Amino acid sequence: MTDADWIRRAIDLARQGAGLASPGALAGAVIVNNGRVAGEGFYTYDGVHHAEILALHEAGPAARGSTVYTSLEPCAHTGRTPPCAQALIDAGVARVVSAIQDPNPLVDGRGLTMLKQAGIDVQCGILQDEARRANEAFITYITRKRPFGVLKLAMTFDGKIATRLGESQWITSEESRRAGHHLRHEVDAVVTGSGTFLKDKPQMTDRTGRPRRRELLRVVLDRRGRVGRPPGWLVFRGSLEELAAELYGREIQSILLECGPDLAFNAIRSGVVDKIVAFVAPKLLGGRETPAIGGPGAERLSEAVRLSDWTAATAGPDLVITAYVHGHH
Structure with missing residues (x-):
């Protein structure tokens, strides 16, 4: 060898x-x-x-x-x-x-x-x-003094995360959902927004069955005060940048964002996302609603968020694309 x-x-x-x-x-x-x-x-x-x-x-x-x-x-x-x-x-x-x-x-x-x-x-x-x-x-945590951020997307081939009536379970395959649990196992915290929390009532637990030294910290970002204090969750009402600082202070080395389109856009724009993992199902839904990434969008191509070092794999019938946010990797 x-x-x-x-x-x-x-x-x-x-x-x-x-x-x-x-x-x-x-x-x-x-x-x-x-x-x-x-x-x-x-x-x-x-x-x-x-x-x-x-x-x-x-x-x-x-x-x-x-x-x-x-x-x-x-x-x-x-x-x-x-x-x-x-x-x-x-x-x-x-x-x-x-x-x-x-x-x-x-x-x-x-x-x-x-x-x-x-x-x-x-x-x-x-x-x-x-x-x-x-x-x-670890490298991001040590050198940038913040958690490494992973944004997980589960969408159709045309970039939709739900039907126009809001049905989303399940867009991707069982194999993709299993891979998503492995992503949770590899991080210290999972973050979602109040809209996703109230609509889907997600568990967002690590169900891999593999040992971990700290329980997965579950965080809901709730700047409008809509959630209350659900047991087992950290409710945070500050900005994404303030959340990153709070989690760094708690020795949280990495986070996984599983959230709606607007929070996904804001997380990328705020600089807390380093990597994006997109599970893409071979399905088309069409329509103008429910994009994977929301927000106001870019006015010019020069404003596009550039991704690099992308790789592609499969999970059952789905395509899994991993890419890094340009400038963060």
Whole structure:
């Protein structure tokens, strides 16, 4: 196997921490000696130990002279645990390959420097785009001081979220709805508007059955005071920017917006949306009502919100398009 293959394994391990690592980073580590896995691990917040330490514990004496592959640069500071870089040095590893540097200002290249100064062969930058994508929430949370925002859309081929009489359940397939629950599992909070809340009475819970360290925070944005105080929900009556600041203060690393067309438009315009995931059913409804994105709209093409780095997949009969809001990614 190549370095890229082992780094991909480390990234796959890191992703196993989804729902368990926030407000920390997703991190995975693989220790390889003589072409065979000697130890591996991934980080969970409640587990305290970092991925490298778990891999070292599993490898034991086989760590000496090995190559360590990490999805994220080993830390160089003492936080809840001693620095991982020093643990790798003490274990006698020969080489460390990391996908990306840790954007945390407490690390930011210092771990790699510590390893180099100890005479360890260090390489960084393999599959860095894939590694950044895996940690996009953590990177945004650390560098922009706000939660990473995902806007989820479920619509017909012609961009409608309901019929002209308001019927919307269900536009997309069971497979798409299942994928939507996996999106909820990967975030710390789900946000909707008062209109959607009052009309649909959504549960908006994580029904994947997978473990998570914190209960999904459910937020309804209610600037007009229409909702009251429903149990199990955080009712917020400020702006979207104020909500982002409030959730950042609560160590909410990522949010999923499942909302109506006007709130979707305002969320994009306010800058709290980084990624859009659109589930598109092969159906046509027609009409002028119920667009997926509402608001006043743009007057000129130059005012269009530009999306980048789009990918397409399928969920049952539906198309799933993922794109990033230009300038935020």
